[in-house]
Amino acid sequence: MSVLIAIGVLALLIVVHELGHFAAARWQSIHVNRFSIGFGPALAKYQGKETEYALRAIPLGGYVGFPDDDPDSQIPNNDPDLLRNRPVFDRAIVISAGVIANLIFAYFLLVTQVATVGFPQINYQEGVIIPEVFTAENSVAKQAGIQAGDIVLAINDQPLGASQNAIIDFRDIIQSSPAQPLKLTIKRPTETIDLIVTPELGSDGQGKIGVRLAPNGEETRLKADNFGQAFSLGAGEFQRLILLTVQGFGQLVSNFKDSVQQVAGPVKIVEYGAAIARNDAGNLFQFAALISINLAVINILPLPALDGGQLVFLLIEALVGKPLPTKLQDNIMQTGLVLLLGLGVFLIVRDTANLAVFQDLFQ
Structure with missing residues (x-):
């Protein structure tokens, strides 16, 4: 369906x-x-x-x-x-x-x-969640003791903060630090610990540790109180999506080799849409x-x-x-x-x- x-x-x-x-x-x-x-x-x-x-x-x-x-x-x-x-x-x-x-x-x-279901928003909390540690035997993260569910609060005592930029900052530091030991401050349900991880050099010349990242926060819904606010909030989101689209095309032109695999045809678009319909049909408007x-x-x-x-x-x-x-x-x-x-x-x-x-x- x-x-x-x-x-x-x-x-x-x-x-x-x-x-x-x-x-x-x-x-x-x-x-x-x-x-x-x-x-x-x-x-x-x-x-x-x-x-x-x-x-x-x-x-x-x-x-x-x-x-x-x-x-x-x-x-x-x-x-x-x-x-x-x-x-x-x-x-x-x-x-x-x-x-x-x-x-x-x-x-x-x-x-x-x-005006109806609202826009999804994330109330960001400090750090970045690691929902998955890749299980390869040579996974740098696994060897360092990183676990699924860990929240990385800081790298080399530099706080990641509570914002949508936390993931970007974390990724940038990892990618720019191949073969360099990094201290991760990690929060777990019962303790906060420090782990040393050394990103390995990837085939693209960037560092990697073998984890998947997710924002640390709770999703809420921003819903308009009246029609005037609905048109205003809709205009803001419309502008944001246009900017994202133009930036995406710009990246495709300027970095074609790395971006071309992200180009989606009808099948991939339907796959994305079907996943949204299954998980939260309200977001089909935005999709x-x-x-x-x-x-x-x-x-x-x-x-x-x-x-x-x-x-x-x-x-x-x-x-x-x-x-x-x-x-x-x-x-x-x-x-x-x-x-x-x-x-x-x-x-x-x-x-x-x-x-x-x-x-x-x-x-």
């Missing part, structure tokens, strides 16, 4: 994006002949008065089609309501409307969450908002087959006074679409192979 919920969330966000394009076109009386969720063969379709609505087999997005280049269209080429015959600004509205729809939808998802913002940012990138790529064509047209040759635009967009679909298929195969159920089959 949780998997179906996650799939439904992802499908809804795609529908919202395409509805943005569709609504912007129809609002301007621009002809639309296709509204499709997915690519490839149609699983189900309905022919409206002018528009064909379809659900297709490959779940890698969707598209809104226009009759401009449809050889079977009965609409005259000089019809002012064809997309290509509209001014650049009108076309820019249609192309950018999907991104705008995703952003608006994300904001209202966050407002809804904080959906984050994915919606990611869809917006991805689509606005100036790459072929994406909305940003089409906006680049419009910008060139506005600057030089005429559009690029249609054949050139088509070739660029088709190449981009093939690459995009190829990337999507690769991510689906990779993420599916990494699912626990498949890992168990081959062990």
Whole structure:
């Protein structure tokens, strides 16, 4: 059931994006002949008065089609309501409307969450929890006597403090101190002790001790007292998620080698969403908002087959006074679409192979 919920969330966000394009076109009386969720063969379709609505087999997005280049269209080429015959600004509205729809939808998802179930928050306490010590025989942490459930209060008498930065500070010190003995001040239920641990040099040149880290604190819920506060808190969280998304893309560009494995396709997104649905369905609002913002940012990138790529064509047209040759635009967009679909298929195969159920089959 949780998997179906996650799939439904992802499908809804795609529908919202395409509805943005569709609504912007129809609002301007621009002809639309296709509204499709997915690519490839149609699983189900309905022919409206002018528009064909379809659900297709490959779940890698969707598209809104226009009759401009449809050889079977009965609409005259000089019809002012064809997309290509509209001014650049009108076309820019249609192309950018999907991104705008995703952003608006994300904001209202966050407002809804904080007005109903609230945002999860952590009341931080001093230190960092070690919920797991890796059991490898050469685990540095195991050899030093570190145990699951230990709370690290300080490193070399430097307190980690009570904040979300405690984990970052702890990790930075460990990674920057390979082969250097470190004194950890550890709190246990009945005592506080000091242990000496010497991080080993990892293959990436950084120190590691073989533990998993978690923040030390209790989760609470921040819930708005009224609608005004809900919109305000929603705006703050919306801004935070946008900043995180932009920073994530920036890290992907600047540190591609180390970040590329974190790129998630539809399967991984559904896996994350299903886990959230199982553990705390209230956080699905925040999850959906984050994915919606990611869809917006991805689509606005100036790459072929994406909305940003089409906006680049419009910008060139506005600057030089005429559009690029249609054949050139088509070739660029088709190449981009093939690459995009190829990337999507690769991510689906990779993420599916990494699912626990498949890992168990081959062990």
